[in-house]
Each structure stands twice: as C-alpha cells, then as structure tokens.
Amino acid sequence: xxxxxxxxxxxxxxxxxxxxxxxxxxxxxxxxxxxxxxxxxxxxxxxxxxxxxxxxxxxxxxxxxxxxxxxxxxxxxxxxxxxxxxxxxxxxxxxxxxxxxxxxxxxxxxxxxxxxxxxxxxxxxxxxxxxxxxxxxxxxxxxxxxxxxxxxxxxxxxxxxxxxxxxxxxxxxxxxxxxxxxxxxxxxxxxxxxxxxxxxxxxxxxxxxxxxxxxxxxxxxxxxxxxxxxxxxxxxxxxxxxxxxxxxxxxxxxxxxxxxxxxxxxxxxxxxxxxxxxxxxxxxxxxxxxxxx
Amino acid sequence: xxxxxxxxxxxxxxxxxxxxxxxxxxxxxxxxxxxxxxxxxxxxxxxxxxxxxxxxxxxxxxxxxxxxxxxxxxxxxxxxxxxxxxxxxxxxxxxxxxxxxxxxxxxxxxxxxxxxxxxxxxxxxxxxxxxxxxxxxxxxxxxxxxxxxxxxxxxxxxxxxxxxxxxxxxxxxxxxxxxxxxxx
Numbered sequence: 001x002x003x004x005x006x007x008x009x010x011x012x013x014x015x016x017x018x019x020x021x022x023x024x025x026x027x028x029x030x031x032x033x034x035x036x037x038x039x040x041x042x043x044x045x046x047x048x049x050x051x052x053x054x055x056x057x058x059x060x061x062x063x064x065x066x067x068x069x070x071x072x073x074x075x076x077x078x079x080x081x082x083x084x085x086x087x088x089x090x091x092x093x094x095x096x097x098x099x100x101x102x103x104x105x106x107x108x109x110x111x112x113x114x115x116x117x118x119x120x121x122x123x124x125x126x127x128x129x130x131x132x133x134x135x136x137x138x139x140x141x142x143x144x145x146x147x148x149x150x151x152x153x154x155x156x157x158x159x160x161x162x163x164x165x166x167x168x169x170x171x172x173x174x175x176x177x178x179x180x181x182x183x184x185x186x187x188x189x190x191x192x193x194x195x196x197x198x199x200x201x202x203x204x205x206x207x208x209x210x211x212x213x214x215x216x217x218x219x220x221x222x223x224x225x226x227x228x229x230x231x232x233x234x235x236x237x238x239x240x241x242x243x244x245x246x247x248x249x250x251x252x253x254x255x256x257x258x259x260x261x262x263x264x265x266x267x268x269x270x271x272x273x274x275x276x277x278x279x280x281x282x283x284x285x286x287x288x289x290x291x292x293x
Numbered sequence: 294x295x296x297x298x299x300x301x302x303x304x305x306x307x308x309x310x311x312x313x314x315x316x317x318x319x320x321x322x323x324x325x326x327x328x329x330x331x332x333x334x335x336x337x338x339x340x341x342x343x344x345x346x347x348x349x350x351x352x353x354x355x356x357x358x359x360x361x362x363x364x365x366x367x368x369x370x371x372x373x374x375x376x377x378x379x380x381x382x383x384x385x386x387x388x389x390x391x392x393x394x395x396x397x398x399x400x401x402x403x404x405x406x407x408x409x410x411x412x413x414x415x416x417x418x419x420x421x422x423x424x425x426x427x428x429x430x431x432x433x434x435x436x437x438x439x440x441x442x443x444x445x446x447x448x449x450x451x452x453x454x455x456x457x458x459x460x461x462x463x464x465x466x467x468x469x470x471x472x473x474x475x476x477x
Contacts, residue, residue: 057366
C-alpha cells in the first residue's frame with residue numbers, strides 16, 4: 001500500500017514537472033492582438049516612374065533626383081546616350097502616414113508638377129485580413145517652355161496644363177514578390193500634336209522581386225488607350241533598386257524620358273525591344289523633418 | 294495508513310497550488326540602444342509578455358519584433374526588413390530561471406539583486422545569457438528590471454560595410470517590468 005501511495009505521489013510530481021516543460025507563455029499569449037500591417041511592398045514611393053503602394057511616413061521629406069539619358073542605340077558617338085541627360089528634381093512630404101504631397105520640376109518641356117497621394121486601404125494579415133492595399137493619386141503638370149509653334153500656340157497657363165488621377169491596387173504576395181495595378185486617366189488641355197486625344201486612359205502594372213535584403217528587381221509598364229501619334233509608344237522600364245541606409249538608388253533601363261505622369265504616359269517615344277532604351281536612375285534620400293507622433 | 298493518505302492529499306494540493314502561482318504581465322517594456330559617434334539608434338516595445346512561475350523560479354519573456362517603435366520610420370522599416378527579418382523571425386523569446394528566486398518574499402517590501410540565466414532566442418539563433426536583475430516588492434507590487442548587452446554577430450545579424458560606422462556591434466538592452474500581476 002505504501003508503495004502504491006508513493007507511486008501516486010511520484011506520478012503527481014512528474015505531472016507538474018511535465019506541465020512546466022511547455023512554454024508557460026502559451027497561457028497568456030492566446031489573447032495577442034494579431035492583426036498586422038503588411039509593410040515594405042516596394043522600396044520606394046515609386047516603382048520606377050509610377051506611384052507605388054508605398055507612402056512616406058508622417059514628417060518624412062523625400063528629396064528625389066531623377067535622371068534619364070539618351071537612347072543607348074545612339075551609339076558610341078553619344079556615349080550610348082550619356083551625352084543627353086534629362087532630369088527631374090522633386091520634394092515629397094508625408095503629411096500623415098496616409099497622405100503625402102509632392103512637387104517636382106523636369107527638364108523635359110520645363111514642366112512643373114505637383115501631386116497628392118492618399119492611402120485608403122492597407123494590406124493586413126492575422127486576425128483581420130485585408131488582401132490588398134488601395135491608394136489614389138491626383139496630380140497637375142504645367143509646362144513652362146517657350147513655344148515656337150506657328151499655329152496652335154498655347155495662349156495661357158490653362159493651355160499648358162495637364163491633370164491626372166490614378167488608382168493603385170497592390171499586394172505584397174511574399175516577402176520577396178509584390179505586384180500592383182495602376183489604372184490612370186490623364187487629361188492634357190493642349191496636346192503637342194493636335195491630333196492626339198486630350199483624354200488618355202492607361203493601364204499600368206508594376207512588380208518588385210527582391211533578390212537580396214537590399215537589392216530588388218523592378219518592372220514598371222503602362223499601356224495607353226486612346227488616339228496618340230504613331231511615334232508614341234508604351235512606357236516600359238526594368239530596373240534594380242539598391243538600398244543603402246537612408247538612400248534608395250533605382251537604376252533602370254526605360255524607353256521613357258518623361259518623369260511625370262503626363263510626360264511618360266502620353267509622350268514616350270522609342271521601341272524598347274528595338275534598342276531604344278535609355279539608362280536612368282532615381283536617387284531618393286529621406287530626411288526626417290517633422291515629428292513622427 | 295491514514296497518515297499516507299493525508300500526505301498524498303497535501304502533496305497533490307501543494308503541487309496544483311504551486312502550478313498556479315504565477316505572475317505575468319503584458320505591458321513589459323524592452324528598449325535597445327546602439328550608440329556610435331555617427332548616430333544613436335533607439336527603439337522600444339511596450340507590449341512585452343512575461344510570465345514567472347514562483348515555485349520553480351522559471352521566467353519567460355516574449356516580444357514581437359514588429360512591436361519595436363523607432364523615432365525614424367525608415368529605421369523601423371530597415372530593422373524589420375533588413376536586419377531582424379520580422380517576417381521570418383517574428384518574435385524574440387527568453388526562457389530562464391531566477392537563481393535563488395525562492396529567497397523572494399512576496400509579502401515583504403524589499404529589493405533583490407538576483408542573477409537570471411537562460412536562453413535568448415532571436416533572429417532564429419538561441420544563445421545563453423546571464424544578467425543581474427533587480428526585483429522589487431513594494432506594497433504588494435512586484436516589479437523587475439535589468440540591463441544587458443548582446444553582440445549582433447552572435448545572432449547572425451549582418452551590418453553592411455557602408456553603415457558599419459552607424460550601428461554599434463554591441464547592442465545595449467534594457468528590460469523593465471513595471472508590475473507583475475497574479476495569474477488566475
């Protein structure tokens with residue numbers, strides 16, 4: 001009898017010992033709030049040319065220097081396009097974590113542009129799942145270059161203006177792969193060619209594939225629908241994002257010179273697949289100017 | 294014979310009783326610092342879980358890596374994406390024991406300096422650490438705090454050569470539990 005009691009006691013102590021081997025935290029972790037924002041779908045607020053699903057955080061200022069060189073097909077006499085450089089300088093600022101604004105100025109047609117971009121939905125995982133991120137962007141562009149046109153000369157600022165609205169729907173499928181669709185509507189008051197449509201709709205697509213923690217491959221394409229001069233083509237860009245601390249370098253090949261929505265959607269020339277490719281880079285440097293909270 | 298039955302009941306009761314004597318918190322905080330001449334980096338997580346089994350002096354911690362807040366949003370993104378890889382390794386955990394933990398009298402106001410030893414797991418690597426912790430009992434409220442350092446290289450966290458001057462190889466960590474509460 002004694003032995004049986006001893007055995008029972010031993011059994012009870014074994015039981016408690018076993019219970020202690022399992023993580024004690026399990027008993028309190030069940031109530032974890034597990035909805036989590038999916039962040040970092042793209043390295044920058046632009047895929048290459050197009051707005052991405054990323055936003056600047058509140059109080060962050062993004063100084064961007066964009067360069068597009070000439071066609072590589074121009075050959076060695078033009079140092080494969082490096083003799084001709086077109087650029088855009090811009091400042092973007094995060095007003096809140098979900099609203100940002102930006103202004104920029106391009107060499108091409110001496111165009112000044114401004115935009116506002118807002119995030120309506122952010123992709124989440126966990127308890128509450130939101131499969132996509134949804135953003136909208138609206139912008140304005142005005143060209144300030146002197147017109148030498150004999151007929152159809154722009155008379156005033158209205159004639160020089162263009163507007164766009166864009167929706168960005170994207171999803172980060174894995175830590176490496178992100179994809180977005182970005183339909184855009186561009187209205188130009190006074191197109192360069194009188195025969196071009198004032199209203200152009202374009203379907204955009206962008207993708208990112210991370211090859212390492214700090215290097216990613218990117219693709220950015222827009223297909224314009226509407227009547228544009230036959231010399232105009234669809235802008236296609238393939239690039240590499242390289243991240244170094246506060247900088248993001250976006251090196252790419254593209255057929256587009258324009259670096260604002262009006263310019264690259266309605267005024268891209270050159271056939272990407274016939275060697276009409278330009279080397280280009282975007283340099284993004286983020287400064288923290290405002291408080292985060 | 295009866296005495297054995299009595300002993301058995303006592304043993305059974307005490308074992309179940311001890312198993313339930315646990316203190317926990319869901320609002321512990323962990324702050325880490327990296328100080329260099331170039332810049333100081335600091336981040337805090339105020340939703341750290343901890344549970345402490347009084348009888349066995351076992352103590353566990355758990356912190357979500359995405360719960361660390363930085364002053365610079367970009368730093369937070371880089372921390373999650375490039376350094377700690379939160380998607381792959383979402384949590385840091387610690388499992389250890391308070392040495393001589395039974396010396397702590399929860400009914401008396403007093404402060405103790407005791408050694409805590411155990412396994413710290415983060416970024417997929419588990420390493421043994423040991424630190425001196427201050428455990429205070431004040432009007433029935435039990436609080437605890439400690440400071441220790443870890444080497445980034447121990448946890449397989451690589452810093453690219455371009456920013457080696459910005460990030461200290463040794464990260465100072467401070468843990469603070471303002472109040473443990475009894476688990477029901």
